[in-house]
Amino acid sequence: MGLKCGIIGITNTGKTTLFNCISETKVATSNFAFSTNKSNLGQVKVPDERLLKLDALIHSARVMPTTVDIVDIPGLTKGSSKGEGVGNSFLADIRNCDALIHVVRCFDDPNLPHIDSTIDPVRDRETIDLELQVKDLDAIDKRILKLEKGANVGDKASKKGLDVVKGIKTHLEDFKNVRTMHLSPGDEEFIADLCLLTIKPVIYVCNVDEKFAATGNSYSNRFIESLQGEKAETLIIAAKAESDIAELDDAGDRLAFLAELNLEEPGVNKLIRSAFSILNLEVFFTAGPKEVRAWTIRRGATAPEAAGVIHSDLQRGFIRAEVIKYKDYITYKTEAACRDAGKLFIEGKNYIVEDGDVLHIRFNV
Numbered sequence: 001m002g003l004k005c006g007i008i009g010i011t012n013t014g015k016t017t018l019f020n021c022i023s024e025t026k027v028a029t030s031n032f033a034f035s036t037n038k039s040n041l042g043q044v045k046v047p048d049e050r051l052l053k054l055d056a057l058i059h060s061a062r063v064m065p066t067t068v069d070i071v072d073i074p075g076l077t078k079g080s081s082k083g084e085g086v087g088n089s090f091l092a093d094i095r096n097c098d099a100l101i102h103v104v105r106c107f108d109d110p111n112l113p114h115i116d117s118t119i120d121p122v123r124d125r126e127t128i129d130l131e132l133q134v135k136d137l138d139a140i141d142k143r144i145l146k147l148e149k150g151a152n153v154g155d156k157a158s159k160k161g162l163d164v165v166k167g168i169k170t171h172l173e174d175f176k177n178v179r180t181m182h183l184s185p186g187d188e189e190f191i192a193d194l195c196l197l198t199i200k201p202v203i204y205v206c207n208v209d210e211k212f213a214a215t216g217n218s219y220s221n222r223f224i225e226s227l228q229g230e231k232a233e234t235l236i237i238a239a240k241a242e243s244d245i246a247e248l249d250d251a252g253d254r255l256a257f258l259a260e261l262n263l264e265e266p267g268v269n270k271l272i273r274s275a276f277s278i279l280n281l282e283v284f285f286t287a288g289p290k291e292v293r294a295w296t297i298r299r300g301a302t303a304p305e306a307a308g309v310i311h312s313d314l315q316r317g318f319i320r321a322e323v324i325k326y327k328d329y330i331t332y333k334t335e336a337a338c339r340d341a342g343k344l345f346i347e348g349k350n351y352i353v354e355d356g357d358v359l360h361i362r363f364n365v
Helices: 015-022 049-058 089-095 121-152 156-173 218-226 239-246 251-260 267-278 303-310 312-316 326-332 335-340
Strands: 004-008 040-045 062-064 067-072 099-106 202-208 233-237 281-287 291-298 318-324 344-347 358-363
Touching (some): 004 015, 004 089, 015 067, 015 267, 040 267, 049 062, 049 281, 049 326, 089 121, 099 121, 202 218, 202 267, 303 358
Parallel strands (some): 004 099, 062 291, 202 233
Antiparallel strands (some): 281 291, 318 358
């Protein structure tokens, strides 16, 4: 679906190390600030054990998980919105993302100096937020000028939009992110094309030392406390250790390494699922002898819209969808058994696809 999550943060927080953990694209890391001048794009497979369980029943030729694109955006600093550090060109990369993964540094490392000399994840988050807020204010000021012209000639929509946008400006000037405002769908229409940076959903990642992978540390604890009231999701990940785990070829070795960290699964798996979730996405499956495959849809998508994700011809010629719930498929083990048990449902164009549905699309073009 072309959806992207951007990894952002102060330089030298371990963003690229995290990117290497979750992406099939591997890029070089450095101990120097502003050592790269471009964003890195990678594709991430969304871990979903349901695929493997379906394949265990069907024995398909291949298993195809769904994916999300991840963009590793070079580290920002104070003044990035005005061209400091690597400049503000990367803010455009953030604008093109659908959601953000904000990495904060919660580890000590004398070989990896912090640009502000001391480790303070709360300060670092505020630094990044301020740069994004300044950029959003620039866009909001331009929109106000445009709406004022319409309001001055009596345009009612412009007058309403002006009230909404001025409210957003006040919110930003109070050093608050737009995502923390309550905006109705009608309100959002006045700013939808601006792609504001601080309206994007965000996951915070506290990057900690290996020994704190399961519990966090004083840095991460203080950071989580600072977020109270924001309803933001925060994950604790030891990116360096998980990068080492990702390099292991043997599954047994990976499990043993995880056990040493007191983890049941890699933290990056949780991150990938969380990123998928905040993008308001769900998964449906197709299952047959050629492949068992996961497909991405927006939550609330209809059966024809889901069919269109597979191929535009399926949406154009949609007749009906044969639907089996994932739990029913696992219980009855075959499509025929589900049909005999009355667990295969025939649904039309108005059916809202649910997460985990196994679909067979009937169409004619």
